[in-house]
Every structure is written in C-alpha cells, then in structure tokens.
Amino acid sequence: MIGIHFGKPPRLAAAAVAGVLALSLSATVSQPSSAAGWNLKDAAAPYKGTTINVVVLDRPSYTAEKALIPEFEKETGITVKTTTYPYESALKAETLNFVSNSNQYDGILADLIWTGTFANSKWVVPLTTFTGNPKLADPALDLNDFFPVWLDAFKWDGTLYGLPWDSYSGLLYYNKCMLQKAGFTSPPTTWDQLLTKYAPKLTNKSTGVYAYALQSLRGETQTADSFSRFLWDFGGSWYDPKTYVPQLASAGAVKGMEFRAKLAPYMPPGIVSDDHAQVVQLMAQGKVAMITEWSSFYTTLNDPATSKIRECLAVGNEPAGPAAADPAFGGFAYMVSAQSPQAKQEATYLFVQWLTSKAVAPELINKGAVVARKGADTAPAMMSKYPYLKPMVAQWGHSNPDWRPRIPQYPQMSEVVANYGSQIQQGSLGIQPGLQKINDEIKAILTQGGYLK
C-alpha cells in the first residue's frame, strides 16, 4: 500500500496512486457484479422472449399478481401466462401435469400440505439451485425477511423448495356491536371463555342469531378448519414427530372433540354442511357473532357490496385452548417444475423471486394480496390500514408449520379425517369410536408409507 504523507506527495507516488486507482476502477467496471450491480433486467437478458406458464387461483392475491405481471414482462421481456384453477382441482391438475410429463406449467402453485408430495417425487427443484447461482440470485432476496414459520412450511428434508407467497392465518372475526350489546368490551381470548361466557349471551334461537359458526363441510374444510382447530389446542396432535405414532385418539384429541360438541347448541343447525362461503355469509348478514376464518376473508367482510356488518367488524387472535394456542395455519408458495427445460426453470425462478420480493410486497398488499414478508407486513402504515395484519403477524410468531402434516400421504390422511370427522360432528358416530377409527386408518397409511414399522 502506498503510504500517504501529508504535504506535497512526490510526483512519482501521485502517478502510482493514480495508476492503481485507474486499474482498480476499470477492474470494478469490467468484472461481473457480485453484490453491487445485480439487477433484474440484466439477469433476465438471456431469457428474453421466453414464455412461462404459472398456476393461479381465483383469489385476491392472484388478482393482484395478474395486475402486476405486465410490469415484470416489460422489465424482462419474459412472457408470463397464467392458468386459473379452483382450489379443489389445482392439485389434480398439477399432479396430472407431472405424472404425464406434459410440461404445461413452469410455476407450480404449492399449498404447504402438498410440499411432501411434490418434493418427494422430485417434481420440483430445490431452491438452492437458483439461490446459489449469482447470475440469478437477487442479493436483496433476504430470505430472513420471510417469517421463519413460512420458510419451514416449504422445506422438505431440510431443503427449501418454494418461496412463500399467498399466506394465511386463522383469525377471530367478531361483530363488536353484538358483543357490546351483550355486555362485552373485548373478544374472548380462550375457547373456554367463548363457550362458557360469550356463547350463551350471544345466542338467541328465537331470532335465529347464534354466537359462533364453524365451517365444517366434508373435505379439506372439515380436516383443517373444523377438526384440526380443536386438536392441537386441547393437547392432541396428528402424530408424534419422532416416532410417527398417531395421536388422534389421545386424551387431548378426545377433549377437543368433546369441546367441539359442546359448541353445537350455540352454532346454527346444519353447520356440518357449511363451507367457508356459507359461514362468511352468516357473519356478513349479522346472523352470527363470531367466526374463526382465514385472514383472506377480511376483504369480503369489509366490502359493503357483500357485507352488512362492516361498521361492526373487528378482528382478533384465535382463541387459545387449555393445552396450546395453535391457530389455523395455511398458505401457498411458488415452486419451480423440475420437468421444465432449464432455461424456463431459471426464467420462472426470476419471476417468483420478483413476485415475492421485499420491493414488490407493499404494492401487492395494497392490491389485496396477503404476503409473508416481515418488513412489508409490519410497516406501521400498513398495519394501521389493514387491521387483520396485527393479529396475523402475531400468530405467525408461534404457528406450527406442521399444523397439518406435509408428507406425501397427507391427501389420503385428510380424506380419512374428513370422512369420520364430519360423521362425529354430525353425531352419527361416537367421539371415541370415531377417533379410534381415524387413528387406526392413519396408522395403516403411515405404515404403508414406511413411516411406522
């Protein structure tokens, strides 16, 4: 290093300094940038003119996504086509696509419960393939800005396969006017409070008004929303995380189902055949005081065209149980199809990275999307504008990524629980015999899958 003497530097030294400076300057310009200088346009240059196909649902987050796609296309020259599926058919369509190697989709929408199915069959690419590639990886990606539970949700065998995208938490929506009239200034914080204190005062059968409604339609709704909600909070679980021995007939599970049965008199009759839409309607029409639903329903309940109660709408945390406070957890990520040609894979990664980036998140939230970016979700301006963000973010701090198992056998397991769970709820099957049946069939599935010996 050339020592710098204050005072007039010798001419030779000055020339040497200038020379070194010039050299290092030119070196910086001609080398590919590592930290400073990565930008989307340059990274996407080799893929200009490529078309990629991405799966979307008909939900607010995806409407926001579609609105922003032109921005991405303009910046990169990559064309992004979308195919819309109803949720119930998305898994079927994506699986058919993989099984037949038909390469219809490059951007795979993955519900967190499908992670095992996709990753285990090697249908999707581990993200390190892309994040370890300096040409593709955006230094501002900042994986740590995602809520940790969301990264865990899309990991399989320790490897991350997707970038968290459409992210939900189960929230307590309550009608504060109805609560106030019954003498409550705040919502219940535990299930016990809800049942013993709030429910009796908020139910009036003669006027057809009920305290609570639990979406329970047979299908994933029964498994996730109705059954699992009362499983963890009361001490039950799907299976022991180390031994995989099913715990669905355990004392905790029984307690949970008994509690759910106790709620029945305070819920509208026929609730066992109600899906999200019906329950949200009950709330929106003022027929029910409280529901525990996904955070994505805030928009519907807050929209005057679809809701009569928007001035009375309030949002809080899901009630806690005696054993745990494990709120409903669900959401989607985008993964890259392993069957797509390499160039398309990389182009897809660039799209997904951009879509889930810190920079784009605020715009998405303002267009109605729900994302898993800490910075964007906790920004004070956002939090005051969207009241569902505060409880949602708080709950993500202690959510369980395996609230529903993410193993490949999950779809089968969910069917078993949905079938017997709705029969238990309906009363055509006793709680203990019903749970025992569930436990036995899950055991068989896990044994067949090699998890249990």
Next chain:
Amino acid sequence: MLAEQRTVQAALTVPAVNPNRRRALTPWFFLLPGIVVLLAVGIYPVIYALWASFHKVDLAMLAAGTPFNGGQNYILAFFNSLFTGAVERSLVFLAISMPLELGIGVLLALYLHGTLFPKLLGVVRVILVIPMAMTPVVVGLIGTLVFNNQFGLVNYIIGVAGVPPVDWLGNSLMAFVATLALQIWQWTPFVTLILVASLSTVPPEIEEATVLETDSWLKRLQYVQLPYLLPGITAALIFQTAWIVKLFDMVYTLTGGGPGVSTELVSIYIERNAFRAFDIGTAAAQSVILLILTIMLSNLYIRYFYREAEA
C-alpha cells in the same frame, strides 16, 4: 326383433323382404364410420383402465414403480365398506329416482302428445329442455343457496305455509332428499323427450282406431301405446342408470358427499380415491366393477322390458 314386433300391420299385409336382395354387407357400411371413430378414441382409455386395475398405481409415489398385483384391487374393493356403501347409495338413488322420472315422464309425454293447443304444447316442449340445459355445477350451487337452513328459499316458502324449517343439507336424510329432488327436476325432461319420440312412432291409424274404441286414456296407454313406449323406456332406464353411476358435478357442489357420507354416490367416492388418495389402481378396479354392474343392469332392463313387447 324390434321392427317385426311393432309394425304388425306391415308384416301381415306386405310380403317379407327378400333377404338376398339386400347385400349382407350393407349395414356394415353404415356402421363403419361410427365404430371406427369410437374404437379409435375409446379403446386406449379402456385398456389403460384395465391395466391400472391389475397394478398398484399410486400417483404420488410413482418413483416406487407400478407393480402387478393380480386381482387384489378387485377383491379389496368388495371388502371396502366405503366403496360398497357408495354403490349401495347409488343403487338406492336409482331405485327412487327412476320410477318417479318414468312415471312423471310418461304422463308428460302423453300430455305433449295431445292435440289441443299445439302452440302451448310447443312452448312447453321447448321449456322442458331448459332444466336439462342447466350446467350441473350451477344447479348444485343454486341448491346450496335454495336449501340453506338460514337464508334458503325453500325453508322460507314452507315457513310461510307454517312448516318449521328443515335442515336440508346438514341432515343425512334430507340431504339425500334434496339431491334426489334436484336430479328428478333436472332429468325428468330427458325421459319425457325420449318418450315423446317413442310416442311418435305409434302409427296414426292405430291411434285413431283406438280413440274411437275407448275414451279412457289409461286403457289406450296400456293396450296400444305401451308397446311402442317400451323401447324408449328401456333406453331411458339404461341411460339414466349410466348417468347416475357417473353423477358427480351436481352432488359435489351441493353437498360434497356429506354430511358424513350420506350423499356420497359412487363417482364422488372414486374421484376421491383417484385424485386425493391418488390410488389409481383401486379406482380403476372400482370403475371396471361399476361398468360390469351397469352392463348387467342394462341386460336386465332389456330382457324384462323388451320381452314384454313380445307378449
């Protein structure tokens, strides 16, 4: 067998066709296009289904291969209470809906066959097409609104008549009834139209003759029109049996198979098996069993109803 039975007059008054004058190959020329196309399109899928039914095919675990497992899928299907329950349910559904659809269908066909107010009849005939024309998915969804306990139209209407609200979709029995109601509403027109076409094959001279002989439409129906209706009735039975075995969209959106399993008809169960449990091998075996069952039922219909025509 068909033609001779019905055109009795013609057979008696005109010498029989000399079979040698019609080349034996003639019918095949007319049949060939249809057979070729259906074979080309339909044969591979059936072969695939048969193949899958004898193997273990799990879509989520294809990496583990698709080993041959003999008749295991078939045997296990018979012991699978979810499957046998679904088959039972579909058969009960058929046993209740079909007589109703046929009964109402015959009456409607007779009504449309009348001679008064041809313009009104023409309008009714077209309007009858409309229930069939509704997309089953949409029908199921309308059902969820109309049969809803709290804000459903049906409960409102019976409430006006003083009847307490019925839990249509949350009660096992009533959900089945609601599904039946929608099915009958939508498909009785199908049976009606087939029977209308059948009634049009009754030779007018015979009809005129019987009108002169008796005033009772019931007697006319029993002794003259019925033989001409039997082929149509058989066709309706066979088509509707196949339709109910395949029935999916409407029930799926109305109840999803619930509450519990009370409306889980056989296609709903097989779809779950195939695309949620991803167990294609078992689902294929179950589909083949149902195909055989449908064929057996159809043969029964043909033997029973067509034989009546010969009596």
Next chain:
Amino acid sequence: MNARAVAAVPVVVIGLLIIIVALFPVYWMMAASVKTDNQIFAIPPVWVFQPTFEHYRHVLADLGMASALLHSLGVGLATTALAIVLGVPAGYAIGRFRFKWRRDVWFWFISNYMMIPVILIIPYFLIARTLHLINSPVMLVLAYQTFAVPLVVWLTADQFSSVPKALDEAAMIDGAGEATIFFRIMVPLAVPGIAVAAILSMIFSWNELLYAMILTPSDETRTAPVTALSFLGGYAIPWGDLMAAGSLIVLPVIVFAVLVSRYLVRGLTLGAVK
C-alpha cells in the same frame, strides 16, 4: 263444444304448472344474476329491486366468459355434427337390418356411455399429450363422441325401426339404391329422433366439465363450465358473478333447442307418407 272447453282447462292448467316448475329455479338464477350479493341472501326474498348488470359486465369482460362461450359453442356444434354424421347411419343399420352381430354392436355403442369419466381422465390426458393435443378443442370433440354417438345411435335406431317395411320395398322396386333410400326416405322420417338426439348431444357436450377441465384448461381455450367453476376459489364464492355465468351458459342452449324443436313434431306426419 262444452265438453271441449272442459277438456281444455286442465290442458292449460297443467301446461302452466309444468312451465312454473321447470322454470322457477332458472328464473331465480337469472334474478340473482342482477342482484347484489347482499340481496341474493336476503330473507325474506327480495322480489322487487333495482337490477344491476355489473355481474354480467364483469364476467364477460374481465373473467373471460365471452371467449369461453364461443369455445363451448364451437365444441358443442362440432360434437353434435360429428355425432350425427357417425350415429345416424349406425342407428339406421341397427334399426332396419338383421345381421349377425346386431344385438352386440347395439349394446357396444351404449357401453361407451357407461364408463366413469373420472378414471378415463388420465388415459385421455396421456393421449392428448402424445398427440400434442392438450388445449386443443379437437381432443375434446373426439372424447365427447363416446357419449354423443351412443345417444344418437339409440334414439335413431328406435325411430328407424318403426318405419314400415313397405317403403323399402316400394323404393327398391323403383330402382332406388341404398344411399337414396337412406337419404331421401329414411332420414326425413327419423327427424324427430334425430332432433332429440341433437338437442341432447348439444346439452351434454355444452355442460361437460371433467374432460374439459383437464384437456383444455388454459385460459385461452377453456369452455364455459370450466370458466364458471374457476369462480369457485373454494373460499369466497362470487354468487352474483356465478349466477350471471350460469345464465349466460343456459341461453345459447335454449336458443338451439328452440331452433331444433320444430322438428320434434314431424313424427305426426309419419302416417301421411305412403
């Protein structure tokens, strides 16, 4: 005169009853399509209200219903046309000729209709993929033949077999060939059966969901029921939009049925042809 008037009343009453029962759910759907979502759920029901066409506009302009309807139209017409071309001759052969395998061929046609689509989705998908026909309406039209052709064959066989043998005789004596007999004599007489078969074939292919969802899923080629189903996120159901979509889907089929229904009456002139 009096007896006739008395007979007339039940005819009219029954007719009106049928119309009400058949149309009420459809009316209800169309009424809902011009209400706001709040009004749809209102109990007591809202009978008089200010209609809104926002759902129609939204569904046609933003949600791709317009192009979906056109696709459905194309697929439906093509399916029906092809099924008639293939099925009517087959129905003729089965209805009027005695040949060795007749009963078995007759039954084989209908067995195509019986197979459960759920399990056939996979092989159809694989065929489409191999022939690069995924997202091509051609594949759909071909797959639909498996239920349209049986319908046509069965309904027309019935019609053809009821035509008096005397007509064949007379024509052959006059020197007419098989083709002439078929086209000039038989087909016109079987028109009611063909009409019913055409309407049913159009309806079935128009409303078919399972194959359409898998074989032509892309937003550019999908048919109307698939688009309508896509409104069901499973989470929030846009009832107004869905009712508008349902109403739009029903209308073309009604028009088709009206156009074809005049042929349903032709059978009454059967006896006049000698």
